[in-house]
Amino acid sequence: MRNGMHTDIERCVRAVRSKDARFDGWFFTAVLTTGIYCRPSCPVVPPKPENMTFHPSAAACQQAGFRACKRCRPDTSPGSPEWNQRADLVARAMRLIGDGIVDREGVPGLAGRLGYSTRQIERQLLAELGAGPLALARAQRAQTARLLIETTPLPMTEIAFAAGFSSIRTFNDTVREVFALSPSELRDRLPRNRAAAVAKAGRTTAAGGGTGARTDGGTGAVATASGTLSLRLPFRAPLNPDNLFGHLVATAVPGVEEWRDGSYRRTLRLPYGHGIVALTPHADHIGCRLTLSDLRDLTVAISRCRRMLDLDADPVAVDDQLRTDPLLAPLVDKAPGRRVPRTVDEAEFAVRAVLGQQVSTAAARTHAARLVTAHGEPVEDPEGGLTHLFPSPDALAAVDPETLAMPRTRRTTFTTLVRQLADGTLHLGVESDWAEARARLLNLPGFGPWTVDVIAMRALGDPDAFLPTDLGVRRAAQELGLPSTPAALTARAAAWRPWRAYAVQYLWATDSHPINFLPV
DSSP, X not given: OOTTGGGOHHHHHXXXXXXXXXXXXXXXXXXXXXXXXXXXXXXXXOOOGGGEEEESSHHHHHHTTOEEOTTTOGGGSOOOTHHHHOOSHHHHHHHHHHTTHHHHHHHHHHHHHHTSOHHHHHHHHHHHHSSOHHHHHHHXXXXXXXXXXXXXXXXXXXXXXXXTOSOHHHHHHHHHHHHSSOHHHHHHTSOHHHHHHHHHHHHHHHHTOSOOOOOOSTTEEEOSSTTXXXXXXXXXXXXXXXXXXXXXXXXXXXXXXXXXXXXXXXXXXXSSSEXXXXXXXXXXXXXXXXXESSGGGHHHHHHHHHHHTTTTOOHHHHHHHHTTSTTTHHHHHHSOOBOOOOOSOHHHHHHHHHHTTTSOHHHHHHHHHHHHHHHSOBOOOTTSSOOBOOOOHHHHHTSOGGGOOSOHHHHHHHHHHHHHHHHTSSOOSTTOOHHHHHHXXXXXXXXXXXXXXXXXXXXXXXXXXXXXXXXXXXXXXXXXXXXOSHHHHHHHGGGGTTOHHHHHHHHHTTSOOGGXXXXX
8 A cells, every 4th residue: 555655755756757647646746836736647847856745635735825737637637546445534534525525514414424523534634635624625626616617618607506616706716726727717728629619519508409519638528418528537557447347237227227339328316416427438548428417416426436437446556466376467467457346326236236146147137127117216318228216225115025026035135224224224335434334234134245245345345355155256266276165265365455356356257257348
């Protein structure tokens, strides 16, 4: 791990001089002579070491009075991998801030969800990140505002509130302070082709028809209708899309998810409304087309899509660790950069994990599709075949158990889970304490180690979750010459920590199951 990397001055200087993009998001470089801050891979000539200081977050740079570089746009760096690989208070707080909780519920809401006082939260964030929760949320709002300014024709007033600002004045002051430009100047600086596309999209939207305009430059593209955006999601290379998209598509629930025209598409349940996203793998980014019923959900939607695709992972660190096992090394070398396919909704995934117990992938999809048709909320999808949001825990808790086409014991497991999710006895979210959530899940009837660990791996995001009892994992282990009994395999896998969830992806990839192949 690169905990507190910004304090290792020598290493940071080397990363800046080599313009190493792997370190983007790990730390930020503030230049004393210019008053700007950059990502490590900034293309400009590196400043002298004595003119550089290093900070753990963009918010800390802003707190210290530095402005974002106009060349490298450090606010668009991939997020730090630390927040998705750690289970401590700071990491849980950062995941919640990324999910927009401070904008919706304030710092007291953040503290309440974590079970700590506001003072404790502020002290720990300030100590590790150089900024408190309000400053971190402010930096996120500034990034969202810039995205909307540069990729939509929306009036500045609408952008201010969509980005989470409480007033136009705060919006103007923040944008000017962070980017050294007013909101209007930011839009005026767009290259001519993108500015024309923004203007054309505005005219098309106002006319209520037409195909609109798109451009793929910079951070995103102009979309045709109000509430629709196209943008690029950056990641740390390498990224192998095969098992990532293959898994999501092979297990897709009809009506909620689909593969269409080279993109994985699905519906999203969001704090202010709903959305539809289309995610398309490219060599250097993931194309993301979002249609939102309420633009205030933009930040949350992007955060959840990044989390589902595990885009903030550090594949070099993961693969280097797994290569230390001589039997795993050939798998890693053959297709490096595998990610863990995750979810946009932790409760939804837990329900689907129960539906998939001891049945085939096709049967699990059929069970889920029946629930979606009967109890999901309908949505309109002019561009594809999506029809519903996945049912909420409240909707599923109201289902008559006798109508569920499953064995009685699994019916009990299902109804107990959804009732506890609905009444708040069990909460699964980005802020969940992984050990506590595991313990609570294991106390539910019908929950064994496999179900609990697959939820920990794919819903809670634990990078060290392991499935030694999984049939596919055991079969792969046996073929590779690894121990195949759960106890012996767990002992061998101790050397893979803290990345055992990624080892599972490499082991699964030895099979010919559709989850391992990019759809055509």
